[in-house]
Amino acid sequence: MDNKKIWKAVLGELEVALSKAHFTTWFKNSFILSNENGIIIIGVPNFFTQEWLKNKYHGQITTSLKKFIPELKNIEYKVSTQTEPTIKVLDKNTVVVEEQNEQSSQNSSSEFNLNYTFSKYVVGSSNRLAYATSLAVGDKPGKKYNPLFIYGGVGLGKTHLIQAIGNEIKKKYPKKRIVYAPCEHFATEYINAIQNKTIEAFKKKYRKADLLLIDDIQFLSGKEGTQEEFFHTFNALYQTNKQIVLTSDRVPHAIPELADRLSSRFAGGMVTDIKPPDLETREAILKTKCEEKGYILDKEIIAFIAQKICSNIRELEGALNKIFTNIELYNIKPTQEMVARLLEDMITDTKRNLNPSKIFKIVASFFDIKIDDLLGPRRNKELVYPRQLTMYLLRHEVNYSFPRIGKELGGKDHTTIMHGVSKIEKEISKNEQIQRELSLIKEKLYL
Ligand code: ADP
Ligand code: MG
Secondary structure (H helix, E strand, O other): OOHHHHHHHHHHHHHHHOOHHHHHHHHOOOEEEEEEOOEEEEEEOOHHHHHHHHHHHHHHHHHHHHHHOOOOOEEEEEEOOOOOOOHHHHOHHHHHHHHHHHHHHOOOOOOOOOOOOOOOOOOOOOOHHHHHHHHHHHHOOOOOOOOEEEEEOOOOOHHHHHHHHHHHHHHHOOOOOEEEEEHHHHHHHHHHHHHOOOHHHHHHHHHOOOEEEEEOHHHHOOOHHHHHHHHHHHHHHHHOOOEEEEEEOOOHHHOOOOOHHHHHHHOOOEEEEEOOOOHHHHHHHHHHHHHHHOOOOOHHHHHHHHHHOOOOHHHHHHHHHHHHHHHHHHOOOOOHHHHHHHHHHHHHHHHHOOOHHHHHHHHHHHHOOOHHHHHOOOOOHHHHHHHHHHHHHHHHOOOOOHHHHHHHOOOOOHHHHHHHHHHHHHHHHHOHHHHHHHHHHHHHHOO
């Protein structure tokens, strides 16, 4: 196997294991510089990356490389450039993200991914309303749903949808000024504008937009100055009937440390959610992605992946990428056994890493309460529900016994735990809000 193929396979594994941002930041333009007698030298673009790979990702890189180079003895990292960027081979979506990152460092707003279109968006019961409202906005911006607020967990298609609106409007109304920015970019750009005294240019850029798309608006949380600025931007656009589209991981009023005047404005137009895809939609998505990339997988294999990987669509894509890389490497048609083996990590690894303190941390931060209060004796309404949810998670996700959960939760009686768990179990079947919160929390637990 040549070095290029090996590195491509390693990157394929790392991409699944890391967040998109980390992956692109640290592995962009990396490659195998030499491979002799079990000594591998990895070429990286700069000193900074060299340090990071060495100190932070060395373990993961080693594990992964070993699979392809069993005789591996040592890995070194060396600053070096090659003409052809490695990531380009990997997957089309990543490339554009790479370009976005470069752009953001120059502080202009990001271009959107040309692959994120309506026609490539698979519609099912979990996202139908979000899709339909986005379509309407793309058709006649500023007319019907303003602002459009789309919320849902990670990897469920919010960024795809908001950019699809951008792509559609760009096509239909080429003259309209479209400004797209992940919220973090907006915040950084604002702060830089203050420091560099370019605030007028900043204001002009955002307040003169015909269409403003801000992704992951929950990142305004706690940033008072940026909120203030965004409030004025919002008003300027809204008053002149310019379309605003926002995405978030939760409903407006549940974003912590967000000024009321903002959350009420966000909720003042159309608020729609995207839920985790059901089995049928997961199968449809897998089929579509296979066709797009020109691979054919048996029906049984598609069904198998759809059953095993249920959290979100990014994971489904990650699973497929793993399988595709394997097909490329060994040039054989995958069997279900092979697929099961390939996806083993994705299916079980996360469960193994789960422990009570992680659950406490994530539940507490989700509800914006202190861990001490979550575990403590106080019985306020704001504490009791998160506490019961914690009991439920310990029972169902780590299979602890009732007495053990009681112990973990600061010495509570097992009957209290039984009551809490069964309360949530009953509620889940009829309360959509709980279902949604639970799936958001689970996503965070297994990230
Ligand atoms: P989010 O912004 O909600 O975290 P993304 O929009 O980044 O999620 O989606 C993750 C990946 O899944 C992207 O590559 C996207 O193209 C794909 N995806 C999400 N939803 C769909 C869908 N309904 N149909 C096809 N692909 C989808
Ligand atoms: Mg997103």
